[in-house]
Amino acid sequence: MRNTTRYAVLPALTAASLLVVTGCSGSSGTSAAGKTDRTEPVAAAGAAADAHPQLAVAAAPAGGGAPSAVATPQAGGKPAAKSSLKVAEFDKGSGRAVISGKEKDNGKDKGHGATPKPAAPVAVGDVIASAPAPGAPQGVLAKVTEVVGTTQKGTEVKTAPATLGALLGGSTAKGQVPVDPSSVKVEPLAPKVKVSWAKTGGVHFGPEGAQLPLGSLRVDVSAALPTLTGKAGPAQGSVDASADGFVQLAPEVDFAYDGKGTATGTPGTASLSLSGDWSSQWELKGQAAATTADGKPLRVPFAKLHADPVITVGAVPVVVNLDLTCYLQVDADGKVSVDVKQDVKGDFKVGGSYSRAKGWTPVAKANMSGTPVTATATAAGKVKAALGAEASVGLYGSVGVTGNVAPYLRAEVEGTATGASNGTGSLVGKWAAYGGVDLGGALRAHLDIFGTPVFERSIPLGPLNREWKLASGEGAVRR
Incomplete structure (x- = not known):
């Protein structure tokens, strides 16, 4: 029988977190349409070095919930990386979701009071994995099928069920x-x-x-x-x-x-x-x-x-x-x-x-x-x-x-x-x-x-x- 005293204890999770994998290529900066790009350069560094990395399986970090992160292409079976986006709303019955993010100024957050980006932070084909969020007490794992438009809370999208394979790609974890x-x-x-x-x-x-x-x-x-x-x-x-x-x-x-x-x-x-x-x-x-x-x-x-x-x-x-x-x-x-x-x-x-x-x-x-x-x-x-x-x-x-x-x-x-x-x-x-x-x-x-x-x-x-x-x-x- 195992000695349970040696195990770390899973901390309480209070913040919803989001991970997005985009089906299109990403680059930093602003697109021709004037929309802020979703991708942050740091995201692809580790994945590029190893297309089949060994991923750690652990309890989510204390205090801040699961990690927020970077939207990263899933090309070549690479695992997803972190994203700063989050699920503001989700309706499991219809698949409707609202994805929010923060305005950025030269790559830096303007502050905790920043409003959601008016430009769409996600695109069709993106896969969303979120910790418990409003309307989704058991978390979200969904693929964006349509970008509807913007609301006061963020970008409204339609989603369909997705799989973990789309996020983990060719990686291993245990x-x-x-x-x-x-x-x-x-x-x-x-x-x-x-x-x-x-x-x-x-x-x-x-x-x-x-x-x-x-x-x-x-x-x-x-x-x-x-x-x-x-x-x-x-x-x-x-x-x-x-x-x-x-x-x-x-x-x-x-x-x-x-x-x-x-x-x-x-x-x-x-x-x-x-x-x-x-x-x-x-x-x-x-x-x-x-x-x-x-x-x-x-x-x-x-x-x-x-x-x-x-x-x-x-x-x-x-x-x-x-x-x-x-x-x-x-x-x-x-x-x-x-x-x-x-x-x-x-x-x-x-x-x-x-x-x-x-x-x-x-x-x-x-x-x-x-x-x-x-x-x-x-x-x-x-x-x-x-x-x-x-x-x-x-x-x-x-x-x-x-x-x-x-x-x-x-x-x-x-x-x-x-x-x-x-x-x-x-x-x-x-x-x-x-x-x-x-x-x-x-x-x-x-x-x-x-x-x-x-x-x-x-x-x-x-x-x-x-x-x-x-x-x-x-x-x-x-x-």
């Missing part, structure tokens, strides 16, 4: 960026939900706020689970089950792109994944519900988490959209009564990987192990309870990957056994308690945002399963 836990918005879905997080320079004091590793987010829950036995109703003398525990995450975004050997914007390889350290502990008591009315396990979502971290790939601000729903799920016959508690630690990774030879393939890994804290079971029956997280990962508002990470407890009793992990029990029979983790999910066609070929349907991730024994007993056991 890296992991931790998600700032304080930037994650948590929506409680149950009455007893508490949130803790810890980062450099700040701690949120929930139940374990002062004890968390840096970069970690923890959600604690205590929930009652009604006892049901299908159409027959509650079992005679049964007591409602309860679940108490927490999920602790140190999430990271894994991003990779390799465009070597191509100037078309189609990479040779690419990948996008959500990974990180995982820790959870929970206890299930009582006789849990059998199934819901439709025959499926009872699922109780208790918190929704959302974040839009911005990472920089070279000069490109890449907006990653993360959603997680934490839930309790129980599948049981309503007969067995348990008191099982498990401590799970490890790490996980869910996502997708692309290569020209194989296309998109799923990524689903979990290296977890569990330790029993308590494990007792009475009466004949079975129960399986999970404390999991259902995640979706996308770019610029398009979901590309869904994943499900669900560590679980499972207990089963045969005959009339009563057993416990401390060796006590009564009567004759067999019982066992297990821990495990289920992985599942799917890749979505929206991963064509990398510039890769589109697949027509979702590609399932699994399911994958790993299980371990927590405790067991057989035969006549002592009281």
Whole structure:
């Protein structure tokens, strides 16, 4: 398991940033039409030296958001460079955008109070990548299809969806960026939900706020689970089950792109994944519900988490959209009564990987192990309870990957056994308690945002399963 304290924490992002790649050649100065040129000479220097550079993948800089930059031709598969322009307005439904910039005097800004340029700062064919902006809380990745005219806020344009390949060209990039836990918005879905997080320079004091590793987010829950036995109703003398525990995450975004050997914007390889350290502990008591009315396990979502971290790939601000729903799920016959508690630690990774030879393939890994804290079971029956997280990962508002990470407890009793992990029990029979983790999910066609070929349907991730024994007993056991 990785040591999360060594990671830098992703800073909060408040300013929208813009990166433009123009489809026409650029030169400094003023055009014959009297319009201020969009290109700054410094932009092409590094790209000219290396048509296939290795781009750094990092958290966006603190305070000022992702970089603003220079409009640079994309000729020869060179990656985009910085631009001083920004998205002032954006309408995702219509593709309408307003691009603003500052008046310049001999290459120098006139000041913070400068008005937008009346001349068009962008042209048809330009590709815009922006951090969250007005009207685009999940960022912008778009190609200019028409320059409409000027407004008080800047130049109005019409856009269509674009791909990252158009911005990254023949470059390569690979890296992991931790998600700032304080930037994650948590929506409680149950009455007893508490949130803790810890980062450099700040701690949120929930139940374990002062004890968390840096970069970690923890959600604690205590929930009652009604006892049901299908159409027959509650079992005679049964007591409602309860679940108490927490999920602790140190999430990271894994991003990779390799465009070597191509100037078309189609990479040779690419990948996008959500990974990180995982820790959870929970206890299930009582006789849990059998199934819901439709025959499926009872699922109780208790918190929704959302974040839009911005990472920089070279000069490109890449907006990653993360959603997680934490839930309790129980599948049981309503007969067995348990008191099982498990401590799970490890790490996980869910996502997708692309290569020209194989296309998109799923990524689903979990290296977890569990330790029993308590494990007792009475009466004949079975129960399986999970404390999991259902995640979706996308770019610029398009979901590309869904994943499900669900560590679980499972207990089963045969005959009339009563057993416990401390060796006590009564009567004759067999019982066992297990821990495990289920992985599942799917890749979505929206991963064509990398510039890769589109697949027509979702590609399932699994399911994958790993299980371990927590405790067991057989035969006549002592009281």
